Amino acid sequence: MDLSNNTIERICKIFGHLDALEKKGVDFVSSRELAEEIGATEHTIRKDISLLGGPGYTRKGYEVRTFKKELGEKFLLTQKRNACIVGLGRLGTALLDYENFQEDGFEIVAGFDCNVNKIERIRTNIDVFPVGRLAEIVRARSIELGIIAVPAEAAQVVVDQLTEAGVKGVLNFSPVKVNVPANIVHLDMDFTNALRFIAARFIMKKNNDQK
Amino acid sequence: MDLSNNTIERICKIFGHLDALEKKGVDFVSSRELAEEIGATEHTIRKDISLLGGPGYTRKGYEVRTFKKELGEKFLLTQKRNACIVGLGRLGTALLDYENFQEDGFEIVAGFDCNVNKIERIRTNIDVFPVGRLAEIVRARSIELGIIAVPAEAAQVVVDQLTEAGVKGVLNFSPVKVNVPANIVHLDMDFTNALRFIAARFIMKKNNDQK
DNA sequence: GGGTGTGAAGATTTTCACAGCA
DNA sequence: TGCTGTGAAAATCTTCACACCC
Numbered sequence: 208m209d210l211s212n213n214t215i216e217r218i219c220k221i222f223g224h225l226d227a228l229e230k231k232g233v234d235f236v237s238s239r240e241l242a243e244e245i246g247a248t249e250h251t252i253r254k255d256i257s258l259l260g261g262p263g264y265t266r267k268g269y270e271v272r273t274f275k276k277e278l279g280e281k282f283l284l285t286q287k288r289n290a291c292i293v294g295l296g297r298l299g300t301a302l303l304d305y306e307n308f309q310e311d312g313f314e315i316v317a318g319f320d321c322n323v324n325k326i327e328r329i330r331t332n333i334d335v336f337p338v339g340r341l342a343e344i345v346r347a348r349s350i351e352l353g354i355i356a357v358p359a360e361a362a363q364v365v366v367d368q369l370t371e372a373g374v375k376g377v378l379n380f381s382p383v384k385v386n387v388p389a390n391i392v393h394l395d396m397d398f399t400n401a402l403r404f405i406a407a408r409f410i411m412k413k414n415n416d417q418k
Numbered sequence: 419m420d421l422s423n424n425t426i427e428r429i430c431k432i433f434g435h436l437d438a439l440e441k442k443g444v445d446f447v448s449s450r451e452l453a454e455e456i457g458a459t460e461h462t463i464r465k466d467i468s469l470l471g472g473p474g475y476t477r478k479g480y481e482v483r484t485f486k487k488e489l490g491e492k493f494l495l496t497q498k499r500n501a502c503i504v505g506l507g508r509l510g511t512a513l514l515d516y517e518n519f520q521e522d523g524f525e526i527v528a529g530f531d532c533n534v535n536k537i538e539r540i541r542t543n544i545d546v547f548p549v550g551r552l553a554e555i556v557r558a559r560s561i562e563l564g565i566i567a568v569p570a571e572a573a574q575v576v577v578d579q580l581t582e583a584g585v586k587g588v589l590n591f592s593p594v595k596v597n598v599p600a601n602i603v604h605l606d607m608d609f610t611n612a613l614r615f616i617a618a619r620f621i622m623k624k625n626n627d628q629k
Numbered sequence: 630g631g632g633t634g635t636g637a638a639g640a641t642t643t644t645c646a647c648a649g650c651a
Numbered sequence: 652t653g654c655t656g657t658g659a660a661a662a663t664c665t666t667c668a669c670a671c672c673c
Contacts, residue, residue, distance in 0.1 A: 209622075210622060212619075215615060215618050215619060215622070216611075216615055218618065219611050219614040219615050219618055220595075220608075220611060222614060223593070223608070223610065223611055223614070224595075227594075244595055245595070246595060282614075282617065282618040282621050282622075283617065283621050284614055284617060284618060288613075288617060290613070296512075297508075297511065297512035297515055297516075298509075298512045298513075298516070300508065300512070301507075301508035301509045301511075301512040302509075302609070304508055305508075305509070305609060307593050307609065307610045308609070308610060308613065310610075311610045311613075311614070313610070313613050313617075351620075352613060352616060352617070375620050376613075376616035376617065376619075376620050377616075378609075378612055378613060378616060382434070382518050383438075384431075384435075384455055384456070384457065390623070392616045392619040392620045392623060393616070394612055394615060394616055396607065396609075396612060397431075397434070398513070398516060398518065398519070398589075398607075399434065399518045399519060399521075399522045399524070400427075400430050400431060400434055401589055401605055401607060402499075402501070402519065402522075402524050402563060402587075402589060403430040403433065403434070403493075403495055403522070404426060404427055404430050404605060405563060405587035405588075405589060405603045405604070405605055406493065406494065406495060406499060406524075406563070406587065407426050407429065407430055407493040407495065408423070408426060408587075408603040409562075409586050409587050409603045410492075410493050410494050411420075411421060411426065411493075412601070412603060
């Protein structure tokens with residue numbers, strides 16, 4: 208089984224949507240409905256699902272609960288995973304209390320910052336530590352995911368410490384590309400790039416429409 | 419000219435990296451160096467650039483300043499663009515003061531929230547308004563980009579108001595997919611999905627390595 | 630009838646290979 | 652020599668079409 212990133216991304220979105228449907232009490236969902244919600248075609252969705260090998264012959268679509276459960280098991284998306292946030296500036300503290308993480312199997316079990324005074328001022332239910340204790344805490348609390356919210360210049364150092372300490376994945380909110388060992392999964396979320404992307408797409412769109 | 423999203427995304431990253439190089443005082447950069455920084459192959463980078471049609475025959479690589487300028491002009495990435503943030507919870511207020519936006523041609527010129535008491539408590543240099551004045555302010559301040567940081571259930575309403583008021587692009591941080599008219603560019607940044615993606619990729623990686 | 634599953638066709642994206650400029 | 656530009660090949664991803672199940 209060797210799924211493309213695009214497929215994985217869609218599967219993740221599907222999982223999220225199934226979760227929402229389950230909460231709403233919906234029992235069945237068709238590939239067409241999923242496609243619309245996910246932003247893809249129904250063919251693509253069916254193909255993705257076909258790659259996972261889950262047969263679901265009914266004339267009503269996929270059974271929400273079983274399908275979600277199946278996806279969750281296949282990708283271990285349901286298993287609780289411990290995460291930490293490094294860098295407790297405005298973004299970092301915002302993420303500390305981002306309630307959607309908790310709801311969805313990810314638990315923030317620690318926050319780190321290099322500024323000890325700041326740590327003492329932060330009000331949150333989550334334990335916060337000086338960054339010097341990062342490795343120790345990551346190991347002690349079985350933290351698998353590191354979320355980077357430090358300034359650009361500190362990002363690489365933090366990533367190195369995290370991977371050294373044994374995290375398996377890194378979500379990078381700092382506006383620089385970071386290098387990670389090949390066996391670590393990472394994803395960059397650069398807000399400025401996102402805005403640039405929107406602006407560039409917009410320009411292209413305008414050019415095309417004028418033709 | 420009809421560039422794929424992937425290409426546009428890489429171009430945006432290249433632009434960001436050129437900016438960094440310029441600040442460092444670097445004069446030339448090769449496709450190989452760019453590729454490494456961007457996370458792509460040098461072939462892809464050269465192809466992307468080739469699609470833009472900019473010839474740069476030197477044996478030292480691309481000239482950083484001119485190349486950046488050219489990209490900026492082609493995509494109007496250098497032009498100042500006004501943006502606003504709707505939803506001033508923890509994430510929204512963090513974004514209000516996200517200094518990297520300013521540096522890069524995007525200016526947050528307004529914030530909105532439905533809670534008037536909250537608005538009075540917020541300390542920032544940026545003007546904040548009740549969400550009822552959204553359309554008025556968007557028009558008055560020529561806001562082109564809307565950044566959504568409201569809870570899931572309010573996201574679609576806000577998007578509708580923004581597009582109605584005439585924004586051209588939407589960056590959605592709420593954890594739901596929103597519908598926008600076809601002529602509006604939008605991008606979803608769902609943090610939970612990002613973590614899911616990392617977790618799923620990690621699982622797949624492990625499976626493959628075991629083989 | 631209403632929906633899925635999947636091999637094959639089609640479209641797109643990436644990679645290659647080599648000509649071409651400084 | 653060193654690095655880019657680009658048509659063509661290769662690889663990948665999406666779409667289609669139709670068999671198949673309930």
